[in-house]
Amino acid sequence: MLRKWEARVKQIEERASHYERKPLSSVYRPRLAKPEEPSSIWKLFHRQNQAFNFVKSCKESVHVFALECKRGNGQRIYLVTSYAQLWFYYKTRKTLLHCYEVIPENAVCKLYFD
Numbered sequence: 001m002l003r004k005w006e007a008r009v010k011q012i013e014e015r016a017s018h019y020e021r022k023p024l025s026s027v028y029r030p031r032l033a034k035p036e037e038p039s040s041i042w043k044l045f046h047r048q049n050q051a052f053n054f055v056k057s058c059k060e061s062v063h064v065f066a067l068e069c070k071r072g073n074g075q076r077i078y079l080v081t082s083y084a085q086l087w088f089y090y091k092t093r094k095t096l097l098h099c100y101e102v103i104p105e106n107a108v109c110k111l112y113f114d
Helices: 002-021 048-057 083-090
Strands: 043-045 063-068 076-081 099-101
Touching (some): 043 048, 048 063, 063 083, 076 083
Antiparallel strands (some): 043 076, 063 099
16 A cells, blocks of 8 residues: 555656646647647637727737527627638538628628629
């Protein structure tokens, strides 16, 4: 029993030493596939104007996207992220299928036909 305890204490001390040498980041910031890419922004808002206000405060090139909360009831949540980040998750997640970009009023945009 004493040997098990000593082994456990040694294991904990080794782990503590490892984290002292290589501490964890204070804030988790997921990145895309490559570590050299900029940190991602993925923020949800319940109001469209809050999302646009957040975009104005960002230094990165981010955009507002609308997502359906539940099918059929018309409620939306607004996602602020970059095109690359959205595309990265859009390919793998089925929950982002009903998603579209919200263009701010009086903004320059391109016209697309499906």
